[in-house]
Amino acid sequence: MASSKALRAAGLIIFRRVPQIQYLLLQTSYGQHHWTPPKGHMDPGESDIETALRETQEEAGLTAEHLNIMENFKKVLEYNVRGKPKTVIYWLAEMRNNDTPVVLSDEHQKFEWLGLEDACTYSGYRDMQEALRDADTFLNSPNT
Template identity: 55%
Template sequence: MNPKQKVAAGFIVFRRFEKEIQYLLLQTSYGEHHWTPPKGHVDPGETELQTALRETEEEAGLKKNDFNMFDNFQRTLNYEVNGKPKKVVYWLSELKDPHTPVTLSDEHIDYKWLNLNSALSCVKKYKDFQQVLNEAESFIKSNLK
């Protein structure tokens, strides 16, 4: 691993609501107020999965027992932030109860549950993440009844 590389991890959380697949996106309270799934930097001694679980609870108030995780859907994105390399690992998870409330941390100012097209339009600046969302949708439709 590149010691200068920042590593982050999170979950692409979806729910099935009124026969629609919807993805959870959070709007940051900093920078350009971009939309992102719950994710954050890996702390020393933490695995990427532990980080994803911790960050999802901290940023969205969703605990491990609130969702089902799909071990067989994991995606890693590599890109630069302010000229420094960053790696982000995402797992896919489904909210068990579509009415489970989302509780934001002060790192975010808003959240939305969005169908694929709306989610893609919210993250249009991030082509690599759009690709991951499209792959998630395909995975859900072909693997889940």
Template identity: 55%
Template sequence: MALRACGLIIFRRCLISTVDKPKIEFLLLQASDGIHHWTPPKGHVEPGENDLETALRETQEEAGIAADQLTIIEGFRRELRYVAWEKPKTVIYWLAEVKDYNVEIRLSREHQAYRWLGLDEACQLAQFKEMKAALQEGHRFLCSTAS
């Protein structure tokens, strides 16, 4: 049976100057165990939850960001499929923007650090090609829908 997890690719927009378009920064969390990999908040679906409910719960648990502090971006949903611990795994991500640029991040014991990173830096820390691709696709999506 395939493992299933859901999460949010959380971002914020910061103005570098008044003439620039906002720079997009992604939130990545560093795992406390294993290879200490960097990913957005995510976790396994619990009985009775739908996928988006799981993503919102996991974000609250792992980063301390509540659903009402986020805006889910319509039209972006990505399924990443890969093999983890010799089992097929699917992780579904949505894009979510924090409403407050300076939102407080409160990490769970599952993570030891967090960073807000531009696309290039985020892709360097994300060790898995599927995660890098999801970040790049999310960035392209945001840039193509920016007004």
């Protein structure tokens, strides 16, 4: 019997301050060439944050040493993909050094550092736009 368990993925909303906040989006090299932060499906035995870090390293060449992970910001997106429920968990991560190069895998053909409005336009999906807006609100709050 097929499992009805939801697909689960995790990733990082990566940003830098130059001095304004810019978000890293990657353009897929397959399908509709949509733009998304680095993310991917969990491997057996991985935690959500381990998945997010592994996928970010695989897709963008960025490791935990390149990033400050903000574990106090977590966004959970839930939607259907081909009729199956999918859950994607994102954390926020700041580049430690803005000169660190992004190195794409074969899964992506292009990347951009974008301000909030452009990032929302590129992402196209309402739930991803909300996640980016929530991240921006969080980063611009006096306590961050």
